[in-house]
Amino acid sequence: MFRGTPLMIQGTHSDAGKSAVVTALCRIFARDGHKTAPFKSQNMALNSYITKDGKEIGRAQGVQAEAAGVVASTDMNPILIKPTGDYQSQIVVHGKPFQNMKAGTYRQEFYEKGLQVIEKSYLRLQREHEIIVIEGAGSPAEVNLNDRELVNMRIARLTHAPVILVGDIEKGGVFASLVGTLQLLEEEDRKRVIGVVINKFRGDVSLLEPGLEWFEAYTGVPVLGVIPYVSGLHIEAEDSVVLDSYSKDKDETKDLDIAVIRFPYISNFTDLDPLFSEEDCHVRYVQKSEELGRPDMVILPGSKNTLGDLQFLHESGLGNRIHTLAEQRTQIFGVCGGYQMLGDEVVDEYEVESSLKSVSGLGLIPMRTRLEKEKKTVLSEGILDYEGKHFSIKGYEIHMGVTIFHERENGKPFAVLADRTDGVQMDNIIGTYFHGIFHNDSFREELLNTLRRKKGLSPIINRLSFERKREESFDRLADVVSMNLSMEKIKEKMLEFQALSKKEAREAHGKNV
Structure with a gap:
């Protein structure tokens, strides 16, 4: 050539x-x-x-x-x-x-x-x-x-x-x-x-x-x-039209039911790919409150219009359902924009993403996020303490928000990086800016086995590496x-x-x- x-x-x-x-x-x-x-x-x-x-x-x-x-x-x-x-x-x-x-x-x-x-x-x-x-x-x-x-x-x-x-x-x-x-x-x-x-x-x-x-x-x-x-x-799909092919209904043949909120402006949904590869997991995308049911875990993924998608949660009734599930001790996991939505408020005074200036959050984490003009794009790595075990994790961040906590009495950082901390763990609520978090095999295994133990199921050890797959x-x-x-x-x-x-x-x- x-x-x-x-x-x-x-x-x-x-x-x-x-x-x-x-x-x-x-x-x-x-x-x-x-x-x-x-x-x-x-x-x-x-x-x-x-x-x-x-x-x-x-x-x-x-x-x-x-x-x-x-x-x-x-x-x-x-x-x-x-x-x-x-x-x-x-x-x-x-x-x-x-x-x-x-x-x-x-x-x-x-x-x-x-x-x-x-x-x-x-x-x-x-x-x-x-x-x-x-x-x-x-x-x-x-x-x-x-x-x-x-x-x-x-x-x-x-x-x-x-x-x-x-x-x-x-x-x-x-x-x-x-x-x-x-x-x-x-x-x-x-x-x-x-x-x-x-x-x-x-x-x-x-x-x-x-x-x-x-x-x-x-x-x-x-x-x-x-x-x-x-x-x-x-292999990750590029176009969001692929989401139309995914199920909205629970699969009773699978041990774990994982519901992902399909925002109108969902982004980086490839974060969820490793969960789809697990044989005991059924991952489904939901857009309506009546589709949510009683999953073992609810994931709020990334968003390119956080305030608009947060407003969608309120108007669709999904916000109330997620709040109820959180009170019932269901695992709630927010990534990037989904993490920001778990707080008390998201503010966009510069209209970085939309004309909305401020939208109330779900109130599950005592924090407030302000969108800024500069976007943070960086590969990140740190140490995660979860269920008494330590995991080295890698991922990447793409966000324009700065999140400030009112208080952290009932929680701890999600991960510790070289120069800062990321996210929060509060009982059954997890929020993080780490995209690609589920690509970390050891943490993914522990997270899923924690869900299995909550249901009285035996853990699955030595799951296959997603990178190898x-x-x-x-x-x-x-x-x-x-x-x-x-x-x-x-x-x-x-x-x-x-x-x-x-x-x-x-x-x-x-x-x-």
Whole structure:
């Protein structure tokens, strides 16, 4: 491969499986000995990843970097858009908040700056890596946005990348969506599509072959592969639409029932992934008070609009139900924004996240949180004293709030760090700013076994490491994708496009001289 050889993965719509395909390709190329980097020029997501230098990028790109065996950097996702409500988003540029903007303002005023940021980031990656696997967003056929888009075909042209188009057969209408997308592309862009991939197929692929033959004859575009549906992967999802697939109801076959509050602006819900991997746990997302029931633990996760989501708790009746469960000694666990909601009040006088100035909390912890203009993004580690045992924990923090306690007579810090303490433990109430807390295997095991003991169940010792499960998932996904894609044909096209782009660059240089 030439240095900086690109390949771009686009989809017919959101949640077609682009992120998973990119993750698989990053692992495949890395296993083949190529230094590989993921790249997504602009990502709209509420799931964040903190780089080693304390910068914030889309979680999918951080995970893809891990699959490739390289250190994640903001060049892999230079622009992150985090919706906050009121048709407004926080624009994060190279890992730091740039400005809150409405969609129209962003398109009109940020486009040129965004393009410059993207191009410089890509050139740096190109110098340092042999292969760059680029991920698009949404669909390249969104004709109302294509004049100033920063993430699909505009980036394919900028990087001289061949494009693979992914369609999701599970949602139905895959041939219509693939054909329609191709027909709506400009001729120049359509020529970049080296083939399509049909994703999430269940069943006998021979039954699909007549459709594949028809598609190739009708469009002239080859089908590069049919990827079967792969279940049981422990790899973080990027798009919150995946939450729609999770159960709201209790599973009586599982020992532990864990209810997670699904806020309208839920963020970093991948914090919960290790709990989903535990065989004795049923994790469900709830949005209505009547769905909550009597779980063994209630988790309030992160939020990109803490005051708005806190107001949702009050208006939905979930706040009262959580308060009642707390009084009944149910384990309540708040993470980041969910932790802030457990206090007496959250104040946002600078309108950092929304136009709401102040909302009363659930009153379960004697504390008050004030949102400030500066965001804290840092990898953290400390010592946790829980149930008389000490645990070394690691995680990351992404928050704009400063929390002040009125008194701590009935509690203690959740964790002790080198320079400060974090969070609080008060009987059956836990609050912490540590994202990724459940990824700490030893603490997760003790927490779940404490819940088991409360129910008179025997503890489960030596649970499997989630990190090990995750690495095995990277390899299993890569195995499935490599077996079902025409990898040699893909590599051949990548080299053809790279050779052509180098030839065009030489010719352009000659003309300039």
